[in-house]
Amino acid sequence: MNIILLGPPGAGKGTQASHLVNTRGMVQLSTGDMLREAKSSGTEMGKRVAEVMDKGELVTDEIVIGLIREKLELGADGGFIFDGFPRTLAQADALGALLAEKGETLDFVIELQVDDETLVQRIVNRAEEARAAGQPVRADDNEDSVRIRLMEYYKKTAPLIGYYHAKGDLRPVDGLADIGDVTASIEAVLG
Numbered sequence: 001m002n003i004i005l006l007g008p009p010g011a012g013k014g015t016q017a018s019h020l021v022n023t024r025g026m027v028q029l030s031t032g033d034m035l036r037e038a039k040s041s042g043t044e045m046g047k048r049v050a051e052v053m054d055k056g057e058l059v060t061d062e063i064v065i066g067l068i069r070e071k072l073e074l075g076a077d078g079g080f081i082f083d084g085f086p087r088t089l090a091q092a093d094a095l096g097a098l099l100a101e102k103g104e105t106l107d108f109v110i111e112l113q114v115d116d117e118t119l120v121q122r123i124v125n126r127a128e129e130a131r132a133a134g135q136p137v138r139a140d141d142n143e144d145s146v147r148i149r150l151m152e153y154y155k156k157t158a159p160l161i162g163y164y165h166a167k168g169d170l171r172p173v174d175g176l177a178d179i180g181d182v183t184a185s186i187e188a189v190l191g
Helices: 013-024 033-039 044-054 060-073 089-101 116-132 143-157 159-167 179-190
Strands: 002-006 026-028 080-083 107-111 170-174
Touching: 002 013, 002 170, 013 026, 013 080, 013 107, 026 033, 026 060, 026 089, 026 116, 033 044, 044 060, 060 080, 060 089, 080 179, 089 159, 107 116, 107 159, 107 179, 116 143, 170 179
Parallel strands: 002 080, 002 107, 026 080, 107 170
Antiparallel strands: none
16 A cells, blocks of 8 residues: 655654554655665765755755655555655656556545644644753754745645545545544544
8 A cells, every 4th residue: 555644744744654654564755764864875876865965955856756766666565655755746746657657556645634823833842842851853843944844835735635636545634633533544544
């Protein structure tokens, strides 16, 4: 089974992906993690990623698709969770073509629906709790940065909601529910 977890930053995609990895044996394909892994790998693709990232430039869709292609070739018995990809309509088209090329399908796109103000408060509170506990805090876990990240999400990624709805793949889930309830809703979608 191959799924996309879709939702704004802080909606709980990583938390839910971890659960699916542990309970269903799925492989989480987080583009951020894949880019960091590739950069330090020393492979040809990794060298390309490092060169782009070291210049402070954005990694191209071509490179990201190449990384995903490499992961798909490794296979996964439980399927894949796409987390943070696709981010644009062009990437969604590229992912569809890549899956078709590999004889794979996209089974569901699970949209974690959240209220912006609640989400901002959730991230700010999480950062304050981590700071109080002496744990590391992401540099962009503050109100201003979260609002900028949300704006980027709405400009670039939110159009995927209509795209996947039109294809019949979209399954909305209340992302503000208790973590266990969100997990149960996702499990109900997956069957």
